[in-house]
Amino acid sequence: MTEEISEIKSKPVYDILQYDPKSRSNLLVSEGNGLVGLVDFLNGSESIPPSTINVMCAISNAEPLNPSSYISPDRCNKMRLFDSVNALLEDLPVTLSNSQMGLRLYICGSEIFLWRVANLARAAGMHKSEYSMQLIGSKARRVYCPHCKTTSEEVTTDIHECVGCGLSLVNCDHFSREMGAYLGFRVDAEAHGEIPERKELYR
Amino acid sequence: MSTNFSHTARVIRADQVTPLIKHFSFERVDGKPFSPFSAGSHVVIGMNNGTNTHKNPYSLVGSSNNFMEYEIAVRLDSTGRGGSLFMHNNIELGSEIEIGNPYNLFPVYKPAKKHLMIAGGVGITPFMTYIDEMNLMHSNFELHYSVRDFENGAFAKELQDKYPNQVNLYIQANGVMANFNEILDNQPLGTHVYVCGPQQMVADALRIADEMGWPNSSVHSEEFKAPEPGNPFTVTLAKSDCKINVRSRESLLEALENANIEIPYSCRGGACGFCKTEVIDGEITHRDYFLTDAEKASGNCIMPCISRAQGDHLTLNI
Structure with a gap:
């Protein structure tokens, strides 16, 4: 699967390490x-x-x-x-x-x-x-739950159960540099109980 | 009077702290408190000499916790355009002046691990409020203050007495010069440096900081220019359909104000960007720090507080 380029500006884009010749x-x-x-x-x-x-x-x-x-x-x-x-x-x-x-x-x-x-x-x-x-290495995500304010570690799937409140969260590409975490939100917020199948996207 | 001015204030103290620097304290004539301000803020003082109003920006030097008084320190520039001369010779206890709202172009970066201040001469003024605030916040700070001689070092003794471990005084008359390479070397990670003083000193400190790997985000400076005299020129105001003559010793902003054209301003020294004005025609000699090189090259905007026409005319879109 090729990774889709996100339209969300906060999603970090990584490059190779750049030497700064002004460094001491x-x-x-x-x-x-x-x-x-x-x-x-x-x-x-x-x-x-x-x-x-x-x-x-x-x-x-x-x-x-x-x-x-x-x-x-x-x-x-x-x-x-x-x-x-x-x-x-x-x-x-x-x-x-x-x-x-x-x-x-x-x-x-x-x-x-x-x-x-x-x-x-x-x-x-x-x-x-x-x-x-x-x-280089794992793209597993930290995902912040806005419902219970808990951050789940090492999330590799698009949907996961929040370690804090157990809700099924879908994580999006909106990224907080301060928290080092992506934003999750309740996948069945509009239709309780309807949880789509999860896919492993971030390894 | 410009809408930029808000209060009439009265001098309640005036001390000649050095042969060239006079320290003033003001209170509002209506007895109310002044606006609160943050360390590093300046105000514009308007003084009427009977024929016209001088407006000069000055850093506030008093405590930011005393809202009843504003304090400034004015260095006499006898070759300047007369504002500081008027403050020295004509403004005394009981005199009334106009005072604008404070504005800060040189704020303290509070999350810094350490604050390193480099001052030259009257460039000490913004740091008076800095040190007050840093002392209250228990911040790690260090001041390096260069003066021509001890007699001319405004607040030098008071600062040294109060903060003997943080204040380093360099008296040039004794052959002691601040070495920016040494000052900037071995500063702990997370230090921010603030520089205020003569143009060359600021330029040297910024260059050395850059060479020593300080990121721009950790380096702050403040330097207001005073408008320089230039050739007289005519300015045409396209929207108001009128022509104004700008004399050799007045700035474009002053000429507009004298013709009762209101332009927003704050620093009157080419730094804040408030007075940016669209130019439709005429070549510009840019002298400000605000516009980008691309904006300057485009020739379609000017900072009238400090920049002038290159030729004999300009047309503004106001």
Whole structure:
């Protein structure tokens, strides 16, 4: 199935990581296969001084890649590996709070990961022009339920049952960068009980 | 009187704080409170010298929590067009002036992790309200204030006494110059920098911030120009079907106001965009910060507070 181009403007459109030559330091962050994006980025930007590059990778996927075999130690100042996404996300605010102006952040991984990192960056005072993101991996969505205000994680189907209130929600492409979540709404709002068959769309 | 002005106010304090800077406090003649304002706001002061009204923008320097008084600091520019000279020589305790509503072109970005202020000379004025507000919010802030000499550093002693750890004073007469590379280096992520002062200082600070990887969104500056004299020209008003002569030492906006044509304005210094006016004919010398390069090139709009005709005429669609 080819992915339809959404007409909804808030739906994020992703590109490959873009090096900002004005950066003073560069923090590369990935999870899972997102590592591939970091490697491509480094191969495509050989002019970046290795001393300005720090790498943080979470290697928790079922098919773990070994970052050390892809990024040689002399290509960066420091590479840190985390055995889970959560471990990386717990460390990141500390790393950012010890960083200085001139930092650029490059994020690569699943869509949920991208926005979790982006929100930590924003909480650390970074502007969207200071980070770049590339989607490699799962397109599973976080879906916000406006009925009970709960966000369901890792939704892969167009219709799902809200983890908060159990209503069947259809999720649309309207995306909140602040929440890192798509908007869901009750699929049978007009005709209670009529729940169409669900399709797996976001993997 | 322009509808842009709202209140008559009376001087309740006037202090010469440096040889060139006079600090005024005003209260409303009707005894009512002024409008609330946010840190970094300016007001336009209208002063009538008997023949015409000077209107100059000034940053508010008093506490934004005292609605009964507005305070400004006026630097004497003896080569200027006479507004500051009039404020220094003729406005004293009890004098009445007109005062407009506050407008903020230079607001504090409150979510910033740290606020870094760079001031030169009278560019300290917007930061007086900044520091007041940052102190109340318990924000992390730092001021770097360059003055010609200590005597000419308005509020320098008061700021240093009150905030010895946050205020860095650079006295050029003692050979101490602010080094923007050092100031902007190693600032924590999430810092916003605010620059106000002479044109060259602002340009230098912005350039260095850019070179050091500060995103535009974290860099803020304020600089009002004063209208410069130029060649006299004639302006034709297409809709009102009349012609007005703009003299060498008056701005297009002032000439229109003197002919009782009301144009909305706020900063009178080419920054806010309020007075943008459509031009139908004539070449323009643009001097503002507001219009985009494309708008300037199109030649169909002008900021009459500061820009003039290049030739001897302009036709406006008003």
